[in-house]
Amino acid sequence: MGLELLEERYQAFIEKNPACREQLRILSGYNSLIQLNMRALLDGITVGVCPACAASCCQCMPVDGWFTEGDYFIFRACNEAPFNLRVDHGLPNGCSFLGPAGCVLPPDCRPFPCVKVNCETVSRELERCGAQDAFTNLYEALDRLQEQLWHIIHPETAQHPAAEGSAA
Ligand code: SF4
Numbered sequence: 001m002g003l004e005l006l007e008e009r010y011q012a013f014i015e016k017n018p019a020c021r022e023q024l025r026i027l028s029g030y031n032s033l034i035q036l037n038m039r040a041l042l043d044g045i046t047v048g049v050c051p052a053c054a055a056s057c058c059q060c061m062p063v064d065g066w067f068t069e070g071d072y073f074i075f076r077a078c079n080e081a082p083f084n085l086r087v088d089h090g091l092p093n094g095c096s097f098l099g100p101a102g103c104v105l106p107p108d109c110r111p112f113p114c115v116k117v118n119c120e121t122v123s124r125e126l127e128r129c130g131a132q133d134a135f136t137n138l139y140e141a142l143d144r145l146q147e148q149l150w151h152i153i154h155p156e157t158a159q160h161p162a163a164e165g166s167a168a
C-alpha cells in the first residue's frame, strides 16, 4: 500500500477514534523496545553479510518500505509522516527508504515485515551465534503486539485473523 494512502487511512482513523492515539503511542513504545533488541541481535550479523549480498532485500522491489496499515499507524503514533525521508537513489527496484548507509527509517520503528522476515543467510548466522531462540522470543513478542494492535484498529472484529507481516 502506498504511503499517501496509508497516511489518509491514519488521518481518518485518528479523526474517528481520537482516544486511540494514546493506545497507539503505548504500543509504539513496546514496539521500539522489541525492535531495538532485535537490532542488537542482527546488527553484528548484517554488517558482515549484507555488503556482499548479491540480492539485497531492500533493493528487490520499488516500495515505500514494507509498511502495512498496522505498522504504519504504530510509526505515525510517534513520528511525523515519513514523506520527506524518501531517498532519490535512482535504483529501479530499491525501497524508497534505502539510503547510502542503509535504511533511513528510525532503527526502532521499521515496518514489521522488514524486522520479522530474515533471509536464509541471516537465519543461518543467528543459529550459528546461538541467537535464534532470543530472536524467536522477540518475534513472538511482536506477534502479540500485532494482535493488540489489530484490536485497536479493528475493534469490531473479535478474532485476529493473522498477524500482518508475519514470516511464512
Ligand atoms: S538481510 Fe539477507 S537478503 Fe538482505 S541484504 Fe542482508 S544478506 Fe542480503
Ligand code: SF4
Binding pocket: 057, 058, 064, 065, 066, 095, 096, 097, 098, 099, 102, 103, 104, 105, 110, 111, 114
Ligand atoms: S529495511 Fe528500510 S530500506 Fe529496507 S525495505 Fe525496510 S523500509 Fe525499506
